[in-house]
Amino acid sequence: MCGIVGYIGQKSAAGFLIEGLEKLEYRGYDSAGVALLDVEQEPLQIIKHQGKVAATAAAVAAIKPTGTSGIAHTRWATHGEPSDRNAHPHADCRGTIAVVHNGQLTNYQALKKQLTAQGHTFQSDTDTEVLAHLLEDFRKNGDDLVTAVQKTTQVIAGGTFALVAIDAATPDTLVAACMGSPLYIGLADDGLFLASDHRAFRAHTDKSVQLKDGQMAIINADHTYRVVTFDNHQSPHDIQQLKYQLEDIEKGTYATFMEKEIVEQPDVVRRVLDGRSTDDGMVRLGGIETHPEFQSFIKKQLHDVLILGCGTSLYAGETVARFFQEHGYEVQAMDAAEFATSSFQVKPTTLVVPMSQSGTTADLLVAMEKVKAAGAVSFSLVNVPGSKLTSYGTGMYLHAGPETGVASTKAFTAQVLSGALLVLALAQESRLNAPHVAAFTERAKTLSFAIEKILAQSDDYKKIGQSLKDVPRMLYIGRGYGLAVAKEGALKMMEIARIPSLGMSAASMKHGPIALVDSETVVVAICIHDPKVPELYDLTVSNVEQVLARKGRVIIVAEEGDDRVATLGPNGQHPEAVISVPKVHYGILSAITTMIPLQILALAAAEVRGMNVDQPMNLAKSVTVL
Ligand code: M6R
Numbered sequence: 001m002c003g004i005v006g007y008i009g010q011k012s013a014a015g016f017l018i019e020g021l022e023k024l025e026y027r028g029y030d031s032a033g034v035a036l037l038d039v040e041q042e043p044l045q046i047i048k049h050q051g052k053v054a055a056t057a058a059a060v061a062a063i064k065p066t067g068t069s070g071i072a073h074t075r076w077a078t079h080g081e082p083s084d085r086n087a088h089p090h091a092d093c094r095g096t097i098a099v100v101h102n103g104q105l106t107n108y109q110a111l112k113k114q115l116t117a118q119g120h121t122f123q124s125d126t127d128t129e130v131l132a133h134l135l136e137d138f139r140k141n142g143d144d145l146v147t148a149v150q151k152t153t154q155v156i157a158g159g160t161f162a163l164v165a166i167d168a169a170t171p172d173t174l175v176a177a178c179m180g181s182p183l184y185i186g187l188a189d190d191g192l193f194l195a196s197d198h199r200a201f202r203a204h205t206d207k208s209v210q211l212k213d214g215q216m217a218i219i220n221a222d223h224t225y226r227v228v229t230f231d232n233h234q235s236p237h238d239i240q241q242l243k244y245q246l247e248d249i250e251k252g253t254y255a256t257f258m259e260k261e262i263v264e265q266p267d268v269v270r271r272v273l274d275g276r277s278t279d280d281g282m283v284r285l286g287g288i289e290t291h292p293e294f295q296s297f298i299k300k301q302l303h304d305v306l307i308l309g310c311g312t313s314l315y316a317g318e319t320v321a322r323f324f325q326e327h328g329y330e331v332q333a334m335d336a337a338e339f340a341t342s343s344f345q346v347k348p349t350t351l352v353v354p355m356s357q358s359g360t361t362a363d364l365l366v367a368m369e370k371v372k373a374a375g376a377v378s379f380s381l382v383n384v385p386g387s388k389l390t391s392y393g394t395g396m397y398l399h400a401g402p403e404t405g406v407a408s409t410k411a412f413t414a415q416v417l418s419g420a421l422l423v424l425a426l427a428q429e430s431r432l433n434a435p436h437v438a439a440f441t442e443r444a445k446t447l448s449f450a451i452e453k454i455l456a457q458s459d460d461y462k463k464i465g466q467s468l469k470d471v472p473r474m475l476y477i478g479r480g481y482g483l484a485v486a487k488e489g490a491l492k493m494m495e496i497a498r499i500p501s502l503g504m505s506a507a508s509m510k511h512g513p514i515a516l517v518d519s520e521t522v523v524v525a526i527c528i529h530d531p532k533v534p535e536l537y538d539l540t541v542s543n544v545e546q547v548l549a550r551k552g553r554v555i556i557v558a559e560e561g562d563d564r565v566a567t568l569g570p571n572g573q574h575p576e577a578v579i580s581v582p583k584v585h586y587g588i589l590s591a592i593t594t595m596i597p598l599q600i601l602a603l604a605a606a607e608v609r610g611m612n613v614d615q616p617m618n619l620a621k622s623v624t625v626l
Helices: 013-027 053-063 108-117 129-140 145-155 257-263 265-273 292-300 311-326 336-340 362-373 410-427 434-445 447-456 458-466 481-497 535-549 587-608
Strands: 003-009 031-037 045-050 069-075 097-104 160-167 173-179 184-188 191-195 207-210 215-220 225-229 239-241 304-309 330-335 350-356 377-382 394-397 474-478 501-505 522-527 553-559 577-581
Touching: 003 013, 003 097, 003 160, 003 173, 003 215, 013 031, 013 053, 013 069, 013 191, 031 053, 045 053, 069 097, 069 160, 097 129, 108 129, 129 145, 129 160, 145 160, 145 173, 145 215, 184 225, 191 215, 257 265, 257 587, 265 410, 265 434, 265 447, 265 587, 292 377, 304 311, 304 336, 304 362, 311 330, 311 350, 311 410, 311 481, 311 587, 330 336, 336 362, 350 362, 350 410, 377 410, 394 410, 410 434, 410 587, 434 447, 447 458, 447 587, 458 577, 458 587, 474 481, 474 535, 481 501, 481 522, 481 587, 522 535, 522 587, 535 553, 553 587, 577 587
Parallel strands: 304 330, 304 350, 350 377, 377 394, 474 501, 474 522, 522 553, 553 577
Antiparallel strands: 003 069, 003 191, 031 045, 031 069, 097 160, 160 173, 173 215, 184 191, 184 207, 207 239, 215 225
16 A cells, blocks of 8 residues: 655656656555655755645646656555645655655654654654654764664664655665565666556566565666665665566556456466466466475375455455365365454464465465464465565466456456366365366366356446446345355445445345345345255245345346246346356356456446546555555
């Protein structure tokens, strides 16, 4: 949460900084700001505004700054309301040192009290501002900026941060430090960058250095840079070549990133499967094959499985958990934050499977520290290459490509399918015969065509979504694999269309939520045949009858050829829409085919309600605070 950009070079910094902020706006959009060093004018120009980057961009454009170094920030508010005053960058008392920061400083209140007592004047309610005043004190005492930042990192020990500092007294240098929040250096011909995500500078270079926790970067106007530890020793680092192209992080012809990402799902499925099965259909995962110790764990110790995730990743995890169960594993999927704060312990025989699009979700990373401390084995499913989650145990990449819309879509599909491959890869060692695995991988290869068929019906689903414009509340119900889909469908509708929506087991509706059903309530029911549990379909259908009997409005997601669902209900009270998806013969694959129309429904409902689809209110893409 929050996006940081820094630039230093021989060219005007403002354009690079604003462009970077626009690319990072998915990380937070409560306010934005820049601090620029322009020796021709004021020593340090700070321009910041509440609201989207566009407001700051317009103010910067009006000033036409020519400074060749600067720092910038787009904020998701943690400490202090979204306002001009609380927008970053924050400056010291003299306005000559400025700081941008992503993370949380746990001891900032004590520091603020102490600094105020020493005579410092604070302008904002943020935790970040203490950094500027600490730097001011160290600089006053004769430390150079690098030493001042190093000493500051000691004082704020315990917090999480990625920070960049600029000082009018040393205009040729920017200094950054990193602990628990991502930070990258961009090595471009046009100059050097610092950013929370390399997307901020991808238009200018494909060369990047990812800072590790405990590292600092000093980047200079003469195009040199150093990476050192917090105690000023040279620190090893790799220059990474970014593999994605610029068009992967741009909307192209689509109105929203979310729509683009929904449409990409057939390709995502192909990428997930690519190179992960042998000619005879057995699953092969690099994260297992190249880790003999993990193979030995699977064969000799593995007893049970714990899946951890948050939001969409948790629902994908619940789907994968059911597939583990089908293959005889003792398994549970838990909200990572709940696990982290519970007395629940993992055993040396537990395989932990953390799932995350970003790989930086703070709740999950704290949970993984608990897993690490317990010495448990983990296998991550993660989308963003090199993200913090990849530093725990082995794992596999989702290959979904950059996901920018705050509402997660293609990552859900990639997580469910990747999770299925993991289950088969583990089970084929001990519990499964080859034909079973081969039958699944053959069927999975047809999934991309099923999704293309679904996407071809998008206009019809959009009309259904638009019909939800004034709906006051929605329930999503499902059983078996439909349960996690119901929860995920409701999450999508809530976060982008802002229609209060509950996702639940169709069975549990009668234990309370059915009290909400009336002629204004829309109930979305996932009615799919699960070959392993045939009774689920009839049970769900009878729950739909209970809604129709109470005059609820019903939308059904069913399989092609299911003529029964349209006729449910008493005369004149039938479902108002039936969404038909291709049969995919495996419950876990049906979680993907049934979810995609619900993504489209939420998208269309949000658009017709005039919502900002990609940047929904109060949210940010990567949740890096607890
Ligand atoms: O990056 P992660 O997958 O770890 O993110 C987890 C959740 O924050 C995320 O899925 C969130 O719930 C999405 N906004 C849902 O669309």
